[in-house]
Amino acid sequence: MTSVIELKNISKTFRGKKAVDGVSFTIEKGTVTALLGPNGAGKTTAMSMMLGLLEPSEGSVNLLGGLPGDRDIRDRIGVMLQEVAVMDGLKAGELIDLFRSYYSRPADRDYLIGLSGLSPADLKRGAQKMSGGQKRSLGFALAMAGNPDVLFFDEPTVGLDTGARRRFWNEVRQLAKQGKTVLFSTHYLEEADSEADRILLFDQGKLAADGTPEEIKRALVKRSVSFLPEAAETDCLKRAEGLLAMRSVGKANVTESNGRIVVTAEDTDAVLRILIESGLGIRDIRVDVGRLDAAFEQLTRNREANTLSETQEAI
Amino acid sequence: MKSLLMQSKAEILRILRNPYFVFWSLAMPILFYFIFTRVLNGNMPNLEQWQAHYLMSMAAFSVMGTSVMTFGLRLVQERTQGWSTALRTTPLPGAAYAAAKMFAQMLLNLLCIVVIFVSGWLINGVHLSAAQWLASGLWIVLASLPFLALGGLIGCMKKVDTANGISNVLYMGLAISGGLWMPFEIMPEAVQRIGKWLPSYNYGDGAWSIAAGGTPSATSIVLLLGYLVAFMVLSGYVRKKQEAV
Numbered sequence: 001m002t003s004v005i006e007l008k009n010i011s012k013t014f015r016g017k018k019a020v021d022g023v024s025f026t027i028e029k030g031t032v033t034a035l036l037g038p039n040g041a042g043k044t045t046a047m048s049m050m051l052g053l054l055e056p057s058e059g060s061v062n063l064l065g066g067l068p069g070d071r072d073i074r075d076r077i078g079v080m081l082q083e084v085a086v087m088d089g090l091k092a093g094e095l096i097d098l099f100r101s102y103y104s105r106p107a108d109r110d111y112l113i114g115l116s117g118l119s120p121a122d123l124k125r126g127a128q129k130m131s132g133g134q135k136r137s138l139g140f141a142l143a144m145a146g147n148p149d150v151l152f153f154d155e156p157t158v159g160l161d162t163g164a165r166r167r168f169w170n171e172v173r174q175l176a177k178q179g180k181t182v183l184f185s186t187h188y189l190e191e192a193d194s195e196a197d198r199i200l201l202f203d204q205g206k207l208a209a210d211g212t213p214e215e216i217k218r219a220l221v222k223r224s225v226s227f228l229p230e231a232a233e234t235d236c237l238k239r240a241e242g243l244l245a246m247r248s249v250g251k252a253n254v255t256e257s258n259g260r261i262v263v264t265a266e267d268t269d270a271v272l273r274i275l276i277e278s279g280l281g282i283r284d285i286r287v288d289v290g291r292l293d294a295a296f297e298q299l300t301r302n303r304e305a306n307t308l309s310e311t312q313e314a315i
Numbered sequence: 316m317k318s319l320l321m322q323s324k325a326e327i328l329r330i331l332r333n334p335y336f337v338f339w340s341l342a343m344p345i346l347f348y349f350i351f352t353r354v355l356n357g358n359m360p361n362l363e364q365w366q367a368h369y370l371m372s373m374a375a376f377s378v379m380g381t382s383v384m385t386f387g388l389r390l391v392q393e394r395t396q397g398w399s400t401a402l403r404t405t406p407l408p409g410a411a412y413a414a415a416k417m418f419a420q421m422l423l424n425l426l427c428i429v430v431i432f433v434s435g436w437l438i439n440g441v442h443l444s445a446a447q448w449l450a451s452g453l454w455i456v457l458a459s460l461p462f463l464a465l466g467g468l469i470g471c472m473k474k475v476d477t478a479n480g481i482s483n484v485l486y487m488g489l490a491i492s493g494g495l496w497m498p499f500e501i502m503p504e505a506v507q508r509i510g511k512w513l514p515s516y517n518y519g520d521g522a523w524s525i526a527a528g529g530t531p532s533a534t535s536i537v538l539l540l541g542y543l544v545a546f547m548v549l550s551g552y553v554r555k556k557q558e559a560v
Contacts, residue, residue, distance in 0.1 A: 051404050053403055074405060074406040079405075081404070082397075083400075087329065094328070098325050101320075101321035102318050146405075
C-alpha cells in the first residue's frame with residue numbers, strides 16, 4: 001500500500017490555545033477514513049492543514065508526496081468544505097464548467113452533472129438560489145471536477161436528507177473502489193461507523209484513538225461485571241480488587257453502588273473467569289455492555305461546552 | 316491560460332448580473348445626466364461646455380462607484396461565504412484570480428464609459444474631438460486605479476453590512492465633495508478647500524480638463540498616484556495582520 005497523506009507531529013496554536021496538539025497518522029491509498037469527534041475537537045483545523053489552508057505551528061504534512069499548497073498537488077485533490085461556497089451570479093452549470101477549467105485533466109461534464117443530481121432546469125438557475133441540499137450536491141460535483149486522487153469532505157452530509165445522504169455515500173464507496181482516497185470529518189458516530197474503513201477519533205485537539213470502527217467502538221464502550229456478595233462474604237469489594245490486581249485483566253475499576261459491586265473492565269470475560277475460579281462468594285452476576293452512542297455522547301457533551309469557532313475565523 | 320479566460324468570463328457575467336451594478340453604474344449616472352443638463356440647467360452660462368463637463372463627471376462617478384462599491388463588496392462577500400477559501404483548494408493561482416477580477420472590472424468600466432458617452436451624445440449632442448473622447452475615456456479608466464485599490468481596502472472588512480455602509484458613505488461623500496454631482500464651484504468654500512485634495516476631485520478634474528481642451532494637471536496625477544500607493548500599502552498591511560494568527 002502506498003501512503004497518500006502523512007502527518008508528522010502536527011500542532012496548531014490559535015492565540016495560545018492548541019486546536020490541534022501533536023497529531024501523527026498516515027493514510028493509505030484507496031481507503032475511506034473518518035475524522036470523528038465533537039465540534040471543536042480539531043477536525044477542521046487538522047483538515048485545513050492537510051489542505052495547506054493553514055500552516056501548522058509545528059510538524060509537517062505530506063500530501064501525495066508533496067506540499068499541500070503546491071499547484072500540482074492541488075490539481076489532484078478535490079475538496080468540499082463545511083461552508084458550501086456558491087459563487088453568486090453564476091448558474092450551477094457555469095460553475096461546473098468554471099471548475100473544470102481549473103484542472104489539467106477534468107472529469108467528464110455529464111458525469112459531474114450526474115453527481116450533482118441537478119435537473120437541466122436547475123443547472124440553468126442561479127446557484128445562490130438553490131436549497132442547502134442542492135448546494136451540497138453541487139459542491140460534491142465541484143469537488144470531483146478535477147478527477148481527483150484524494151477527496152476531502154468536511155462534514156459532508158450536514159443538511160442532506162436521507163435520500164441524498166445515501167446517494168452520496170454510495171458514490172463515495174464507488175470512488176474508493178476506483179482507488180481514490182477519501183477523508184471525511186463528521187461528528188456522527190453512526191456515519192463514521194458505517195462508511196469508514198478507519199476512524200481517527202479526535203478529542204481536544206489530540207488523536208484519542210485510531211483504528212477500525214470495531215476497535216474504536218470497543219475502546220469507547222464501557223463493559224462491566226456486577227454482582228451481589230453472599231451474606232457470608234465479608235469485605236467482598238477488597239477481595240475482588242485483590243484478586244483482579246494479581247492477574248492481569250487490563251484496566252479494571254471496582255466500585256460499589258447500592259450494595260452491588262461493579263467491576264468495569266475492557267475484558268469482562270477474563271474478569272468473570274477469575275471471579276468464578278477464585279470461589280468468591282457472589283451471586284446474581286450480570287454482565288453489562290454500555291451503549292455506544294451514550295459513551296460517544298458523553299465524550300461529545302463534555303467538549304461541546306467550550307467550543308469556539310476560532311478555526312473558522314482563522315482561515 | 317484557459318482557466319484565466321474562463322475566470323474572466325465568469326467575473327464579467329457576475330458583475331453584469333448584479334442589479335446594483337446596472338443601477339449605480341449605468342442607470343443612475345445617465346438619469347442624473349439627463350436631469351442636470353436638460354431639466355435643471357437654467358442658469359448655466361455656457362450650456363454646451365457644461366454638458367460636456369457634466370458628462371465627464373457622470374462617467375467618473377459611474378466608474379468610481381463600480382470600483383468602490385461592487386468590487387469591494389464582492390471581495391467581502393466572497394470571503395465571508397467561504398468562496399475564497401474554496402478557491403484556495405483548487406489549482407487556480409491566486410494571481411490568476413486577481414488578474415481575472417481586475418480585467419473584468421476594467422472591461423466593464425470601459426463599457427460603462429462608452430455607454431455614458433454615447434448617451435451624452437444622444438441626449439445633448441455633446442461634441443468633442445476624437446482625441447478628446449479617447450483621452451478622456453482612457454483617463455477615466457486608468458485613473459480609476461486608486462478607487463479599485465480603495466475597493467480592495469474595503470474588501471478587507473469582515474462583515475458585508477459594515478462594508479456596505481462604509482462604502483456607501485465613502486462613495487457619496489467622495490462624489491459630492493469632489494464635485495462629481497454638482498459643479499465644484501457652487502460648493503461652500505470649506506468643502507472646496509478639502510475637496511481639492513480628494514481623489515474624486517482630481518479624478519474628475521483630469522477628465523474635465525481634457526473635455527475643455529487641456530490636459531490633466533500634474534498635481535492631479537501625483538495626488539492620484541499617492542492615493543493608489545497609500546490604499547495598496549494599507550490593504551496589504553491589513554491583510555497581513557489578518558493572516559497572522
